[in-house]
Amino acid sequence: MxxxxxxxxxxxxxxxxxxxxxxxxxxxxxxYCDKCGEEDELYEFEGEQLCISCIENRLPKVAV
Structure with a gap:
């Protein structure tokens, strides 16, 4: 935002x-990140402007 x-x-x-x-x-x-509100570098992801931490939290974890 x-x-x-x-x-x-x-x-x-x-x-x-x-x-x-x-x-x-x-x-x-x-x-500001649409999810956490932090002022940071933002990325467009699924129609929202999110920081990298919030994007990582939304992605499914894959076991290796």
Whole structure:
């Protein structure tokens, strides 16, 4: 899942001009696993965006 988060760095506190909604720090995408909610590298798997750990947990174990 994708959540957009405000990562404002406080430009006015740094003596810079705030550009408001046009600022790239206002709506920063963060990607979270649909199953566990961890922010990690995600993969499309069975219609969901999952981290590798959750994908491994869904796969059947094979005895060797």
């Amino acid at each position: 994708v959540k957009y988060e405000d990562e404002c760095v406080g430009c006015t506190d740094l003596g810079l001009h705030c550009i408001g909604g046009a600022c790239r720090n206002r709506n920063v995408p963060h990607f």
